[in-house]
Amino acid sequence: MEMDTKSLIVDIATNLFQQKGYKGVGLNEILKECKxxxxxxxxxxxxxxxxxxxxxxxxxxxxxxxxxKDILNRYPNTLEATQAMIEKLVADFDREGTIAGHTFSSMVSEMASVSEPVRNACSDLYTKIQGILSSKLVEDGFSKETAHSIALMMTASIEGGMMLCLTQKSSEPLKIISQLLPNLLNS
Structure with missing residues (x-):
């Protein structure tokens, strides 16, 4: 049963960190929730x-x-895939009032004051996302350099859009980003 306890702790702690941020969750709360x-x-x-x-x-x-990766594989190009991805985030937000599962920002808004290993774990996610988007953009016919830049812009926009949705309590920011994506991708 070794693995199960560990998975349970990770599962519950992830939810707590998403809701309250790293500093907002005490060790005792984690112990209590995990029993x-x-x-x-x-x-x-x-x-x-x-x-x-x-x-x-x-x-x-x-x-x-x-x-x-799943979403990108289902659509012929990056634009359609990304718009589908944003649509899903908007639907989640409109239904639940939050988009916890898709953003690290809620967990590590205290980034500056946390450690190097934590910063690396976050950096790793964003690098991975950019890499995945970049590959798809190259398939779409963009040069490697342009794909890399657009992927960064998209990652920053979507991540920032999620933060704006959370702070404004509205899915409007992501909808606007979705509408502007064609300008970025048809250049």
Whole structure:
């Protein structure tokens, strides 16, 4: 059953971090929600809360990148795929009032004050997303350099759009980004 406890901790902690941010979640709250002892937590995560956060970030990284790859594979080009992706985010937001599962920002808005390993885990996700988008853009016929730049712009726009939706309590920002994407991709 070893693996199960660890998965459970990661699952519950990911949700807590998404809702409250890294600093907003105390160790005791994690223990209480997981119904485990401190000893059990440190058995799975010897370096404590920060190691747990990094594991949560990697877990989300897998989920998010798999999601993006699936969507990109289903559509003939980057524009249609990205618009479908944004549509899904908008639907999630309109239904639940949040888009926790797709953004790291809610978990690590305190980036500047967290450690290098945490920063690297976040950087890794954004690099991966840009890489996935970039490959699809090259398939669309963009040069490697242009694809790289557009992928960065798209990643920043969507990530920023999610933050704007959360702060404005409206899905409008993502809808606007979706409408402007053709300008970026038909240049």
């Amino acid at each position: 485990i002892t401190k000893g059990s937590l440190y058995h799975h995560f010897p370096n404590g809360k920060e190691e747990l956060l990094i594991t949560c970030l990697r877990f989300m990284n897998e989920a998010i990148t798999t999601d993006i």
